[in-house]
Amino acid sequence: MNLRELSESLGLSQTTVSRALNGYPEVREETRLRIQAAAEAAGYTPNSRARRLATGRSMAIGHVMPLTGREELVNPIFADFIAGAGEVYAREGYDLLLSMVPAEGAEAAYRQMAANASVDAVMVQAPTLDDPRIALLQDLGLPFLVHGRTANPSTYSWFDVANVRAFRRATDLLLDLGHRKIALLNGQETLDFALRRRRGFEDAMAARNVAVTPQWMRAEVMTEQYGYRAACEMLDAEMSPTAFVVSSIIPAIGVRRAAGERGLRTGRDISIICHDDALSYMGNDGLNAPEGPAFTATRSSIRAAGRRCAEILLRLIDDPDQPPIQELWETELTLGRSTGPAPT
Amino acid sequence: MNLRELSESLGLSQTTVSRALNGYPEVREETRLRIQAAAEAAGYTPNSRARRLATGRSMAIGHVMPLTGREELVNPIFADFIAGAGEVYAREGYDLLLSMVPAEGAEAAYRQMAANASVDAVMVQAPTLDDPRIALLQDLGLPFLVHGRTANPSTYSWFDVANVRAFRRATDLLLDLGHRKIALLNGQETLDFALRRRRGFEDAMAARNVAVTPQWMRAEVMTEQYGYRAACEMLDAEMSPTAFVVSSIIPAIGVRRAAGERGLRTGRDISIICHDDALSYMGNDGLNAPEGPAFTATRSSIRAAGRRCAEILLRLIDDPDQPPIQELWETELTLGRSTGPAPT
DNA sequence: TGGCCAACTCAAAGCGCTTTGGAGAATGCG
DNA sequence: CGCATTCTCCAAAGCGCTTTGAGTTGGCCA
Numbered sequence: 072m073n074l075r076e077l078s079e080s081l082g083l084s085q086t087t088v089s090r091a092l093n094g095y096p097e098v099r100e101e102t103r104l105r106i107q108a109a110a111e112a113a114g115y116t117p118n119s120r121a122r123r124l125a126t127g128r129s130m131a132i133g134h135v136m137p138l139t140g141r142e143e144l145v146n147p148i149f150a151d152f153i154a155g156a157g158e159v160y161a162r163e164g165y166d167l168l169l170s171m172v173p174a175e176g177a178e179a180a181y182r183q184m185a186a187n188a189s190v191d192a193v194m195v196q197a198p199t200l201d202d203p204r205i206a207l208l209q210d211l212g213l214p215f216l217v218h219g220r221t222a223n224p225s226t227y228s229w230f231d232v233a234n235v236r237a238f239r240r241a242t243d244l245l246l247d248l249g250h251r252k253i254a255l256l257n258g259q260e261t262l263d264f265a266l267r268r269r270r271g272f273e274d275a276m277a278a279r280n281v282a283v284t285p286q287w288m289r290a291e292v293m294t295e296q297y298g299y300r301a302a303c304e305m306l307d308a309e310m311s312p313t314a315f316v317v318s319s320i321i322p323a324i325g326v327r328r329a330a331g332e333r334g335l336r337t338g339r340d341i342s343i344i345c346h347d348d349a350l351s352y353m354g355n356d357g358l359n360a361p362e363g364p365a366f367t368a369t370r371s372s373i374r375a376a377g378r379r380c381a382e383i384l385l386r387l388i389d390d391p392d393q394p395p396i397q398e399l400w401e402t403e404l405t406l407g408r409s410t411g412p413a414p415t
Numbered sequence: 416m417n418l419r420e421l422s423e424s425l426g427l428s429q430t431t432v433s434r435a436l437n438g439y440p441e442v443r444e445e446t447r448l449r450i451q452a453a454a455e456a457a458g459y460t461p462n463s464r465a466r467r468l469a470t471g472r473s474m475a476i477g478h479v480m481p482l483t484g485r486e487e488l489v490n491p492i493f494a495d496f497i498a499g500a501g502e503v504y505a506r507e508g509y510d511l512l513l514s515m516v517p518a519e520g521a522e523a524a525y526r527q528m529a530a531n532a533s534v535d536a537v538m539v540q541a542p543t544l545d546d547p548r549i550a551l552l553q554d555l556g557l558p559f560l561v562h563g564r565t566a567n568p569s570t571y572s573w574f575d576v577a578n579v580r581a582f583r584r585a586t587d588l589l590l591d592l593g594h595r596k597i598a599l600l601n602g603q604e605t606l607d608f609a610l611r612r613r614r615g616f617e618d619a620m621a622a623r624n625v626a627v628t629p630q631w632m633r634a635e636v637m638t639e640q641y642g643y644r645a646a647c648e649m650l651d652a653e654m655s656p657t658a659f660v661v662s663s664i665i666p667a668i669g670v671r672r673a674a675g676e677r678g679l680r681t682g683r684d685i686s687i688i689c690h691d692d693a694l695s696y697m698g699n700d701g702l703n704a705p706e707g708p709a710f711t712a713t714r715s716s717i718r719a720a721g722r723r724c725a726e727i728l729l730r731l732i733d734d735p736d737q738p739p740i741q742e743l744w745e746t747e748l749t750l751g752r753s754t755g756p757a758p759t
Numbered sequence: 760t761g762g763c764c765a766a767c768t769c770a771a772a773g774c775g776c777t778t779t780g781g782a783g784a785a786t787g788c789g
Numbered sequence: 790c791g792c793a794t795t796c797t798c799c800a801a802a803g804c805g806c807t808t809t810g811a812g813t814t815g816g817c818c819a
Contacts, residue, residue, distance in 0.1 A: 121775030147491030
């Protein structure tokens with residue numbers, strides 16, 4: 072059943088039927104109801120392909136999911152982010168077009184999305200300090216929202232969490248607990264968020280006149296193995312840290328594994344504090360858990376971020392020439408069982 | 416730049432230009448080269464919306480990512496699966512349309528995809544024993560591939576891993592190590608794969624005349640917290656298991672956490688064997704890890720599965736009336752550090 | 760020379776919808 | 790009553806591509 076057939080069956084023009092179904096005011100209410108009823112009865116759904124061509128809108132948002140590292144790892148954090156965004160898209164009638172490409176291929180992916188106009192806007196994730204994608208998208212004239220920021224974030228719309236403050240507070244907590252030998256297991260420091268987190272860490276240490284120890288600072292792709300290996304090396308060295316600030320719950324699990332193998336109790340012999348994206352399957356929220364969260368963490372739900380980013384992006388589509396929308400969320404410091412006073 | 420402009424600039428008809436660019440034989444090679452050069456020079460890309468309307472194909476595959484449980488959890492396993500599938504789609508020029516809906520909404524999502532023809536085929540994941548989506552899709556005439564199987568898998572195309580054998584072997588390994596008090600932390604047993612895994616576990620136990628202990632068998636959404644809580648309860652009980660068979664690496668991490676808190680060394684005081692989907696950020700593959708994988712596991716890369724599923728699905732699109740394609744992969748049993756002889 | 764086939768190329772008809780620019784009918788106003 | 794509005798509704802022109810069916814060449818053979 073298409074529009075022509077439906078309108079013929081009603082003895083009306085396609086124009087009227089189309090307008091009735093799309094809520095335009097030029098059609099009498101009574102007629103509209105009759106048309107809607109007929110459409111429903113006939114199981115009519117407008118062909119989205121035809122509609123897209125006619126309107127020039129894709130009703131789709133492009134997400135380019137970066138595959139990081141040489142092994143092209145798939146970060147589970149993006150799954151939650153996308154789930155959040157997807158909720159909003161679904162609600163607003165948008166499709167989510169997902170393109171997974173290694174970091175080098177991202178530019179080509181965006182170019183193609185712009186060239187064949189398969190999406191109305193794109194979401195940019197995990198920007199580097201001076202991310203070339205931003206200039207590219209501005210150039211292409213494709214609306215976009217950056218989840219995160221770059222060094223110079225004034226010219227475009229972005230959404231971010233307060234990474235510096237989050238990591239400063241996390242480090243402060245450890246310092247308050249008496250820790251002085253603190254390691255930082257950061258994410259890749261080509262990414263802007265990692266640099267901000269490092270700054271938060273360093274600021275906190277400097278404010279207390281605690282020197283940072285270079286061999287206790289790492290910056291790699293945030294896998295479980297990375298946390299494990301880094302912790303193993305540090306814990307096996309002559310001088311070892313008593314606390315770890317970790318960029319994600321995943322490497323934090325690796326740190327706990329390393330500690331456990333050495334007979335060190337997390338939260339007593341060793342403290343771990345991590346950033347927690349509130350990944351749903353990790354359930355570090357402490358909900359339904361009388362014992363509380365496993366990890367003390369700076370928490371910010373990546374899924375909620377996805378929802379918010381989607382909302383902002385859709386606003387950007389409606390009026391692409393408005394001034395940039397920029398939003399910063401604070402994180403929440405949640406106490407879990409992975410931190411305790413520095414061992415004496 | 417559109418086709419009309421391009422063809423006018425060349426002094427050729429749209430037909431010829433279109434055919435030249437799409438590789439039809441009716442155009443002289445010399446002409447084709449001239450056209451291609453001009454298209455490239457002009458930066459011409461066919462408008463995908465127009466093309467989709469004209470061809471009646473969407474060049475897109477729908478994935479409906481189920482949000483499980485009351486909390487609508489996002490399973491990170493799907494991220495890897497989708498990444499694998501996405502690789503293939505990108506290579507073949509297909510888009511990946513992702514729709515995230517709670518389990519109850521899946522049917523509506525598929526219906527809509529079929530109704531407005533926004534995709535050429537869909538991927539069905541995590542089927543239940545008698546999944547209604549299959550009849551629905553057959554009814555709608557939308558090509559689909561099931562990742563997993565149902566109770567009666569003869570009428571449709573599917574791809575699955577040998578879950579029964581995997582879990583039988585896993586359990587056998589523990590039995591060989593002398594364990595008799597073995598717990599099963601399964602996934603939700605509404606899902607077909609979980610039932611198969613349970614069967615594998617029970618078969619192995621029965622073959623050795625070891626009785627299963629009902630209170631050591633759980634079936635829930637595979638979160639870290641689930642593994643933790645279940646293990647806590649079992650380990651704190653009067654009689655406690657010495658080994659755990661776990662449906663995924665994520666709850667296995669929870670089991671390890673529970674054990675660690677109790678001062679039990681994983682791989683010595685307690686054994687854990689889990690199914691490992693080779694999630695990239697978990698890195699349980701033991702690659703680049705001289706100490707080997709953390710967990711002994713039945714391994715099958717979910718990403719490779721995604722790739723294979725995509726390949727099969729695309730074949731199905733090309734010829735929807737062919738007999739069902741069905742493929743079963745074996746898992747690989749990898750020894751890690753989480754298993755050891757039963758404590759005496 | 761005429762006829763036929765291959766090799767090219769083209770005009771035009773869709774694909775199914777939205778949207779512009781009216782047209783006719785009903786209503787309001789002086 | 791006549792004219793201007795306001796409601797309703799319509800015909801037709803796109804959107805930019807693919808594809809059908811129909812030429813138009815030029816070469817080759819009888």
